[in-house]
Amino acid sequence: MPSATRRRFVQATAAGAVLPVRAAKTPSTAGVYTRLGVKPVINGMGTVTVLGGSLMPPEVVQAMEDAARHFVSLPELQTKVGQRIAELLDVPAAMVTAGAASAITVATAACMTRGDKKRYAQLPDSSGMPNEVIQQKRHRHGYEAQIRVAGARVVEVETREELERAINPRTAMLFFLNKADEEGQIRRAEFIEIGRKHRVPAFNDAAADVPPAARLRGTVREGFDLVAFSGGKGLLGPQCSGVLLGRKDLVEAAQPALSPAGGIGRGMKVGKEEMIGLLAALERYLKVDHEAEFRLLDARVAHIVKAVGAVSGVNAEREVPKIANEVPHVAVTWKEGDRKLTTQQLLEKLREGDPPIAVLGRGAGRILISVWMMRANEHTVVARRLKEILTKNST
Numbered sequence: 001m002p003s004a005t006r007r008r009f010v011q012a013t014a015a016g017a018v019l020p021v022r023a024a025k026t027p028s029t030a031g032v033y034t035r036l037g038v039k040p041v042i043n044g045m046g047t048v049t050v051l052g053g054s055l056m057p058p059e060v061v062q063a064m065e066d067a068a069r070h071f072v073s074l075p076e077l078q079t080k081v082g083q084r085i086a087e088l089l090d091v092p093a094a095m096v097t098a099g100a101a102s103a104i105t106v107a108t109a110a111c112m113t114r115g116d117k118k119r120y121a122q123l124p125d126s127s128g129m130p131n132e133v134i135q136q137k138r139h140r141h142g143y144e145a146q147i148r149v150a151g152a153r154v155v156e157v158e159t160r161e162e163l164e165r166a167i168n169p170r171t172a173m174l175f176f177l178n179k180a181d182e183e184g185q186i187r188r189a190e191f192i193e194i195g196r197k198h199r200v201p202a203f204n205d206a207a208a209d210v211p212p213a214a215r216l217r218g219t220v221r222e223g224f225d226l227v228a229f230s231g232g233k234g235l236l237g238p239q240c241s242g243v244l245l246g247r248k249d250l251v252e253a254a255q256p257a258l259s260p261a262g263g264i265g266r267g268m269k270v271g272k273e274e275m276i277g278l279l280a281a282l283e284r285y286l287k288v289d290h291e292a293e294f295r296l297l298d299a300r301v302a303h304i305v306k307a308v309g310a311v312s313g314v315n316a317e318r319e320v321p322k323i324a325n326e327v328p329h330v331a332v333t334w335k336e337g338d339r340k341l342t343t344q345q346l347l348e349k350l351r352e353g354d355p356p357i358a359v360l361g362r363g364a365g366r367i368l369i370s371v372w373m374m375r376a377n378e379h380t381v382v383a384r385r386l387k388e389i390l391t392k393n394s395t
Contacts, residue, residue, distance in 0.1 A: 041356045042358070044360075044371070046370035046373060054236045060281045072272055103229075104203075111173040114253055132153050134157055134166050141177050150257075160190060171198070171200050175205070179208065189223075192224060209323060213290060216245070225250060237281030302318075304369060308386050313335065327370070332368075339393050347367070350386075
């Protein structure tokens with residue numbers, strides 16, 4: 001990047017072009033919520049669905065607005081957008097889904113039916129076709145219903161030996177939860193190897209696992225047959241979008257399982273706006289200076305650590321999760337008995353303030369603060385409120 005261009009980029013970054021930023025006070029556009037009695041929240045939890053995932057950058061919003069002004073063939077658009085995403089990521093195939101959870105369902109359907117129209121019409125009655133999905137017990141994630149809704153049965157295992165014994169002609173897919181890689185006994189490379197050995201597709205749910213950006217193509221290249229990412233988390237795309245990447249035959253087999261086709265995927269509609277919005281988000285994401293973004297997040301973290309760590313008896317330090325939401329956070333700890341303040345009480349006090357602040361509770365006397373989705377000087381508001389509450393509730 002030429003020096004002049006880099007200078008302009010860094011200046012834009014400082015002004016908030018890389019991250020979704022606005023003034024810390026409630027912006028005027030919040031009237032769409034406040035008129036209903038709903039207060040906008042300072043997001044200290046990260047790209048969580050319960051707070052709306054992420055905020056879309058202007059170019060994504062503009063792309064969706066443009067898309068909303070025309071009629072097009074949705075099946076054709078799905079194909080063309082998928083081709084463009086596959087080209088951008090240098091993967092065999094891609095398709096836009098109605099979130100990462102939707103990707104789980106359509107991937108399961110694809111692996112059971114392999115594109116057979118009669119089988120699709122039969123779902124969720126999966127009799128007469130492979131209908132078992134194997135996952136590790138430590139990879140139980142709460143989204144098993146997304147597998148079952150397609151008509152599949154979940155089979156849980158713990159060891160390699162159990163996995164290999166569980167594989168049989170009824171096995172349709174192996175399910176892997178990316179963020180649980182270090183928790184299960186069967187690690188990713190071995191999981192892929194077993195899938196290949198038995199010719200069973202291996203699916204990876206990597207919904208919240210960008211950054212790093214390299215993971216988008218890297219997870220497919222390491223050998224997973226299908227990989228799902230959320231569109232409304234780190235990619236800053238539409239909240240109700242996701243992307244399924246991987247083997248061309250399986251991605252093509254997944255498309256008929258999604259609206260506008262009938263059957264089990266009819267309710268998982270992906271509009272033209274979401275397809276174009278996710279594509280715009282991906283195109284933007286691959287151009288962003290993620291190192292500059294990381295430095296901005298580190299500066300926010302440093303501010304909170306300095307302010308909150310100054311309170312006697314309170315420890316605040318920088319923390320970066322090993323996987324999923326791999327960006328700088330602030331971990332705050334204290335002894336609940338010493339301060340007569342529980343984690344739940346602190347969370348409630350933050351939520352009851354104006355503006356409300358949402359952070360992550362992590363057990364007794366521990367919270368985790370994500371600065372990723374904060375805007376402008378919101379991190380200073382969080383630092384000040386935390387310091388006030390923790391100081392006031394000291395013994």
